[in-house]
Amino acid sequence: MLDNETLALAQKVNDRLILAGHTMATAESCTGGLIAAAITSVSGSSAVLYGGFVTYSNAAKTEMIDVPATLIESYGAVSEPVARAMAEGAVRRTDVDLAIAVTGIAGPGGGSEEKPIGLVHFGLAHSGQFVHREKQYGDLGRDGIRQATVRAALEMVLEVYAP
Incomplete structure (x- = not known):
């Protein structure tokens, strides 16, 4: 399921977080846990991954990581404010050093003119x-959208821990 490029990125994330002595969490909607799955596909992940939240529904976002329902109502689940609230909520709930959050429209349905299929918002706290x-x-x-999202999320983490 995970290609070699994704596994290589996950290995780099693990290596850099271990070197920094930091931990992370994920808050995932459209990827349904694939970012956490990528991280745990390589050795050493137990030292860096606290865990992950699969907050696929709006109710899960609100109940699990404290995304305000009014924020979702105002901006929609696929938005910068919600991605931010997801990442920051995951940090608060777990007390990790970093959280990566993704919310998007993977299709084949659910898109609109304003928010088309393939739109993804990433948040990193x-x-x-x-x-x-x-x-x-x-x-x-x-x-394809889900795999591209996982790779982009891992790359965002690597940017924070650039050598």
Whole structure:
């Protein structure tokens, strides 16, 4: 399921977090736990991955990681404010050094003109700071969008821990 490129990125994430002595958590919607799965596919992951939240539904986002329901109502689940709340909520709930969050539309349904299939918002909370990315992958197919999202999330973590 995970390609060699993704596994190599996951290994780098593990190595760099181990070197820094830091831990991370994931808050995943459209990837359904694939980021955590990538991290745990390589040796050493127990030293860095606290765990992950699969917050696929809006209720799960609110109940598990304290995303305000009013935020989802105002901006929609696939938005920068929700990605931020997901990442920051995961840090608060776990007391890790870093959390990566993703929320998007993997398709084949669910897209709109305003928020098309392939739109993904990324949020990374680290040391009181927040980094946001928005990617528009287009309709790569459900698996293609999810795999691209996992790779981009791992790359965001690596940017924080660049050598």
